[in-house]
Amino acid sequence: MAVLLVEAPGGREIAAEGTLRQMVNRIAARPPSEWHRFAISLPDRRVAPFAYENDDVVVLVDAIRRGADQPR
Numbered sequence: 001m002a003v004l005l006v007e008a009p010g011g012r013e014i015a016a017e018g019t020l021r022q023m024v025n026r027i028a029a030r031p032p033s034e035w036h037r038f039a040i041s042l043p044d045r046r047v048a049p050f051a052y053e054n055d056d057v058v059v060l061v062d063a064i065r066r067g068a069d070q071p072r
Contacts, residue, residue, distance in 0.1 A: 005039040012039065024064045027057060035061060 004023040005012040015038075016026055023040045030038075039053040040060070052060050 001043065003041045003043060005041060007037045021064065024061050028061050028065055032058075 002020040004016040006015040
């Protein structure tokens, strides 16, 4: 289970929970200029890295979007 966090006054707040792909799709639906406001946390800590923040979020969203465009 992944947790989507969004910057808010006073710190980050949980915006949604679900699979990593679901959280990436939620970010990808927003304008790219807003992507830096989000972080994805993987609370079980069995998957590295534990959290995707800042540029890591942008790289992750781009990678998954490119993968979705590839034929299977």
